[in-house]
Amino acid sequence: MTKPIIEVKNLAKSFGKNDVLKDITEQVNPGQVIVVIGPSGGGKSTFLRCLNLLETPNSGEVDFDGQNLTTLDTKKVNELREQMGMVFQGFNLFPNMTVLENIKLAPMKVKGMDDAAATKRAHELLDQVNLDDHADAFPSSLSGGQAQRVAIARALAMDPKVMLFDEPTSALDPEMVGEVLNVMQELANQGMTMVVVTHEMGFAKSVADRVWFMADGYIQENNTPDEFFSNPQTDRAKDFLSKILM
Amino acid sequence: MKKKLILLLALVLTIVTGFTTLSSTTANAATDNSLTKVEKKGTLVMGTSPDYPPYEFQATVHGKSKIVGMDVAVGKKIAKDMGVKLVVKSMSFDSLLVALQTGKVDMVISGMNPTPARKKNVDFTHTYYQGGYSIVINKSDKGIYKDKDSFVGKTIGAQTGSTMYNESKKQTSGTTVKGMTSVSDLILALQSHKIQGVAMEKPSAQAYVANNKELAAIPSKFDLSASDTSASVAFAKGSDALVAKANKSVDQIKNQNLVNKNYLPAAGKYLKTNTVNTSMLHYWKAFLTGIEYTLIITVCSVFFGFILGVILALARMGQGGVVRTGLRWLATAYVEFIRGTPMMVQVMFVYFGLGLIVNLPALTSGIIAISLNSGAYVAEYIRGGINSVDDGQTEAARSLGMSSGATMRFVVLPQALKNIWPSLGNEFITLIKDSSIVSIIGVSELIFQSNIVRSDTYRGVAPIAVIMVLYFVLTFTASRILNYFERRMQHD
Numbered sequence: 259m260t261k262p263i264i265e266v267k268n269l270a271k272s273f274g275k276n277d278v279l280k281d282i283t284e285q286v287n288p289g290q291v292i293v294v295i296g297p298s299g300g301g302k303s304t305f306l307r308c309l310n311l312l313e314t315p316n317s318g319e320v321d322f323d324g325q326n327l328t329t330l331d332t333k334k335v336n337e338l339r340e341q342m343g344m345v346f347q348g349f350n351l352f353p354n355m356t357v358l359e360n361i362k363l364a365p366m367k368v369k370g371m372d373d374a375a376a377t378k379r380a381h382e383l384l385d386q387v388n389l390d391d392h393a394d395a396f397p398s399s400l401s402g403g404q405a406q407r408v409a410i411a412r413a414l415a416m417d418p419k420v421m422l423f424d425e426p427t428s429a430l431d432p433e434m435v436g437e438v439l440n441v442m443q444e445l446a447n448q449g450m451t452m453v454v455v456t457h458e459m460g461f462a463k464s465v466a467d468r469v470w471f472m473a474d475g476y477i478q479e480n481n482t483p484d485e486f487f488s489n490p491q492t493d494r495a496k497d498f499l500s501k502i503l504m
Numbered sequence: 505m506k507k508k509l510i511l512l513l514a515l516v517l518t519i520v521t522g523f524t525t526l527s528s529t530t531a532n533a534a535t536d537n538s539l540t541k542v543e544k545k546g547t548l549v550m551g552t553s554p555d556y557p558p559y560e561f562q563a564t565v566h567g568k569s570k571i572v573g574m575d576v577a578v579g580k581k582i583a584k585d586m587g588v589k590l591v592v593k594s595m596s597f598d599s600l601l602v603a604l605q606t607g608k609v610d611m612v613i614s615g616m617n618p619t620p621a622r623k624k625n626v627d628f629t630h631t632y633y634q635g636g637y638s639i640v641i642n643k644s645d646k647g648i649y650k651d652k653d654s655f656v657g658k659t660i661g662a663q664t665g666s667t668m669y670n671e672s673k674k675q676t677s678g679t680t681v682k683g684m685t686s687v688s689d690l691i692l693a694l695q696s697h698k699i700q701g702v703a704m705e706k707p708s709a710q711a712y713v714a715n716n717k718e719l720a721a722i723p724s725k726f727d728l729s730a731s732d733t734s735a736s737v738a739f740a741k742g743s744d745a746l747v748a749k750a751n752k753s754v755d756q757i758k759n760q761n762l763v764n765k766n767y768l769p770a771a772g773k774y775l776k777t778n779t780v781n782t783s784m785l786h787y788w789k790a791f792l793t794g795i796e797y798t799l800i801i802t803v804c805s806v807f808f809g810f811i812l813g814v815i816l817a818l819a820r821m822g823q824g825g826v827v828r829t830g831l832r833w834l835a836t837a838y839v840e841f842i843r844g845t846p847m848m849v850q851v852m853f854v855y856f857g858l859g860l861i862v863n864l865p866a867l868t869s870g871i872i873a874i875s876l877n878s879g880a881y882v883a884e885y886i887r888g889g890i891n892s893v894d895d896g897q898t899e900a901a902r903s904l905g906m907s908s909g910a911t912m913r914f915v916v917l918p919q920a921l922k923n924i925w926p927s928l929g930n931e932f933i934t935l936i937k938d939s940s941i942v943s944i945i946g947v948s949e950l951i952f953q954s955n956i957v958r959s960d961t962y963r964g965v966a967p968i969a970v971i972m973v974l975y976f977v978l979t980f981t982a983s984r985i986l987n988y989f990e991r992r993m994q995h996d
């Protein structure tokens with residue numbers, strides 16, 4: 259049996275009196291693609307942000323590569339974050355830097371990579387997301403789909419072991435969703451471990467190894483996409499699917 | 505709100521009492537070794553307010569501005585008799601006694617009368633000169649005014665803090681007495697008919713009249729005791745040895761009538777060479793020095809103020825933990841306090857107050873004070889700038905493994921700076937103008953230099969017009985340069 263790369267044990271997180279995550283215990287194996295779906299406000303973003311400690315859990319454990327993140331000091335946490343790339347709904351590109359500089363910043367400042375090596379690597383990644391001709395553009399001149407692909411390339415520049423996606427296509431015009439999903443599918447094909455929060459059911463069906471259905475602070479169902487979509491177990495999931503698929 | 509106020513008041517009180525105790529102890533400690541201390545130093549520092557010819561004034565000697573006058577001659581004699589070198593420090597008349605009490609200067613010679621009120625705070629030598637008072641008026645009014653009693657319903661001007669000022673108030677009725685810091689300002693007010701007469705000591709009046717054909721002098725007829733019309737040298741309270749030594753020199757000056765025989769004629773000569781050429785162009789070097797110092801002060805203060813501002817802004821935004829909370833409270837208190845007190849007071853506090861602990865030159869004190877002041881304002885701009893950067897930027901950087909420090913430095917601050925660049929530019933331009941405040945502690949920036957030119961040339965308006973143009977050229981150039989950089993930063 260393979261060792262899981264991410265193990266979540268009894269994770270709980272609340273904001274004041276709002277118990278957003280109540281008790282979550284799940285694991286992700288290397289190479290797996292997990293799609294997290296569920297109603298808005300159900301805690302999906304919070305869960306993802308707990309995985310790389312952008313949010314500090316109130317209790318429970320997040321183990322990454324066998325290390326319990328919640329007990330590590332700040333420096334170690336920074337080091338572990340390098341290995342978990344994250345892509346946001348709003349891209350969050352650095353507006354004052356060119357596309358190339360966006361990608362080069364962290365490898366140079368965090369890993370101490372020299373300029374030539376970082377530039378070379380950035381061009382490779384831009385090639386991978388089909389945007390090498392935009393290397394010197396500023397983010398404001400990019401379309402949403404292009405910006406999100408740059409954001410993916412930027413996260414990949416740190417050579418992460420896991421990629422976390424938080425609704426990467428939700429802010430995009432419909433005609434741009436495809437180009438981003440293609441890049442993600444490509445990544446999955448290459449064997450990248452991914453945890454993806456999305457409402458793109460087509461992507462979930464074709465790419466995911468497991469679907470986690472999250473609502474009311476719990477993972478209500480953990481199943482294969484086929485099983486989940488054809489035969490949901492809980493009323494909560496049935497209700498959600500009927501609304502989303504119509 | 506109220507709690508904050510009480511805390512602030514407590515803070516001020518502690519600072520003030522702290523400094524008073526300190527100053528009194530230093531004064532006591534100096535009691536007996538005052539003379540030995542000066543001899544050891546090898547210099548005797550004399551404080552004076554050089555806008556009172558022929559007592560003391562600025563003259564251009566071999567193209568360099570220099571303080572001369574009969575008081576300087578007196579100071580030289582005292583220093584020579586002690587076997588040390590005389591160093592002359594100029595500052596406003598109001599600041600002289602404070603400077604003496606805080607050890608910025610060893611003695612004050614500035615045509616100063618040994619009044620009972622002053623005697624409480626400092627020690628005086630015997631008098632070295634017995635003068636009298638005149639009132640300077642416009643020549644065209646010569647028939648109208650005869651003496652102090654002719655000014656009913658009119659205004660007489662006198663140097664603020666001087667004996668003339670107090671006596672004019674006491675001994676006239678129905679006359680308004682207007683105080684100004686410098687005699688050149690008073691003469692200007694007289695010539696522009698804001699006031700009708702200026703009360704000053706006889707030799708000064710004679711010098712002004714001799715150098716300005718528009719003016720005339722009339723006797724004052726003030727009823728005065730000898731101490732009110734005499735000039736003495738002031739030393740710090742309790743420096744008996746110094747006073748005794750200086751008295752020997754003063755007695756010689758008196759017995760040999762050195763003031764009337766040597767010092768006054770020599771000062772008169774400076775006055776003549778001084779007023780030969782009163783064109784502003786002739787004084788370009790003085791103005792250039794002014795620009796130089798104004799720029800030095802501004803650039804240094806902006807630089808240090810900015811660094812301080814960043815530190816304060818970060819401290820104010822710190823969260824969690826006892827240390828961070830403490831720092832945040834401190835930074836907030838500092839910003840509130842600085843923004844709630846006048847810059848002029850801060851400048852004087854740094855120069856005179858901090859001067860009790862470390863003896864800082866006026867220029868350094870000025871830069872420190874203005875940096876401290878500017879830092880508080882810059883901190884608020886920076887805090888606003890940091891808050892204006894989207895949280896997503898921080899999250900993206902942190903998710904890439906960047907530390908909070910690196911995130912601040914490489915991602916947030918550059919964007920914050922771009923957002924607040926116009927405000928920072930304004931601050932820079934404001935500082936060019938506000939740096940003029942340090943003229944009160946004698947830093948030779950533009951305002952100070954223009955005052956020198958004014959008292960040198962006896963021309964009131966022209967130097968003001970010149971520095972007005974110069975200030976505008978400076979601020980306009982600065983704003984062009986800042987705009988250029990602002991445009992270069994706009995790529996999104």
Ligand SMILES: Nc1ncnc2c1ncn2[C@@H]1O[C@H](COP(=O)(O)OP(=O)(O)O)[C@@H](O)[C@H]1O
Nearest residue numbers: 273276278296297298299300301302303304305
């Ligand atoms: N930083 C925060 N402070 C307070 N409440 C938050 C914060 N982030 C999220 N929440 C709350 O947590 C709940 C779950 O939010 P989120 O994780 O964004 O859900 P989802 O991504 O599933 O829509 C919401 O009620 C939201 O208001």
Ligand SMILES: [Mg+2]
Nearest residue numbers: 302303304425
């Ligand atoms: Mg969300």
